[in-house]
Amino acid sequence: MAIPPDLLPGDGRFGSGPSKVRSEAVEALARAGSSYLGTSHRQEGVRSVVRRVRQGMRLLFSLPEGYEVLLGNGGTTAFWDAATFGLIRARSQHLSFGEFSSKFAKAALAAPHLEQPDVIESPAGTHPLAVARPGIDLYALTHNETSTGVSMEIRRPEAAEPDALVAVDATSAAGGLRVDPAQFDAYYFAPQKCFGSDGGLWIALCSPAAIERIEAMSGARWAPASLDLGIALDNSRKDQTYNTPALATLFLMREQLDWMLDNGGLEWSASRCDRSAEILYGWAEASSYATPFVAKPDERSHVVGTIDLDPGVDAATVSAVLRANGIVDTDAYRSLGRNQVRIAMFPAVEDHDVAALTACIDHVVASLST
Ligand SMILES: *Cc1c(COP(=O)(O)O)cnc(C)c1O
Secondary structure (H helix, E strand, C coil): CCCCHHHCCCCCCCCCCCCCCCHHHHHHHHHHHHHHHHCCCCCHHHHHHHHHHHHHHHCCCCCCCCCEEEEEEHHHHHHHHHHHHHHCCCCEEEEECHHHHHHHHHHHHHCCCCCCCCCCCEECCCCCCCCCCCCEEEEEEEEECCCCCCEECCCCCCCCCCCCEEECCCCCCCCCEEECCCCCCEEEECCCCCCCCCCCEEEEEEHHHHHHHHHEEECCCCCCHHHHHHHHHHHHHHCCCCCCCCCCHHHHHHHHHHHHHHHHHHHHHHHHHHHHHHHHHHHHHHHCCCCCCCCCCCCCCCCCEEEEEEECCCHHHHHHHHHEEEEEECCCHHHCCCCCCEEEECCCCCCHHHHHHHHHHHHHHHHHHH
């Protein structure tokens, strides 16, 4: 089935990670190619890009004095493993409400040197709240649960012990959702979502309390060097990583960060996501066959939207037809098992492309039912 060309979005990438990389950033990389790619990450050319990423993050998130930007290789998943060595002292609490938030909980559960974590679960499509408890030294929150399209406001649990840390998986949220840095100690993410780059790197915005914990834990308990946050801290302070990073990934992230900052910063990029979300959820609510999966409007993510389709409309077929027409990665998260489409609305995605996507879905569904 061919969708009429005038209905198609200008860019058909709606995947939740890897996600749309802006052509302007790719072109800038191509132009810088011969003087940047293939050069040493210990020299100024690459270090200046890392320095700009670290400075740019401070500006974008208005980080208070004393906060530091750390980075390392291996993406968010590697950061979870590093955190089980160097950020959780003995016992963590995890809010588990989807595939990603459950994974950090599993990593803490499997770590033989940690006490059993306190895991608070809620059904897919909702989120639980943290509960301050004695002996919890790290609260693990997720700003945006990418598998279900649920976002939650980031707030320190009331009555947590004074030196307890709040660590936030912001992989799909950072750069697209608003956050108050006073409410977190570690806000960590990877560049393949709102930062319109490639995977394989982690970035963590760390408060003075988190830095203090990292320094106290490093050396106090064995950790593999590649997962030692103390080593990552030392290297980050020199605008380097412990081992070789992907230079293209760093460059594309710097481009996206500068694009956000040049246009007005986090408020600007979050507003882009707000507009896309208004279009997507507004369409679903008005539709006779589509419904936002997340029941509570204020928990509906503005960066990853999940839309249930009526049983009479097969979402997998809709996504397959869209894919054949160049509109890719609208499939529901594999393990969620719902008759659903999932649409990334990261800052790089144009709101008019989201509108075009909804028109394409309407066209496909009407054609399938005749
Ligand atoms: C994508 C994603 C991850 C996994 O990131 P990797 O860089 O692939 O390890 C973790 N958490 C959330 C919320 C995500 O969206």
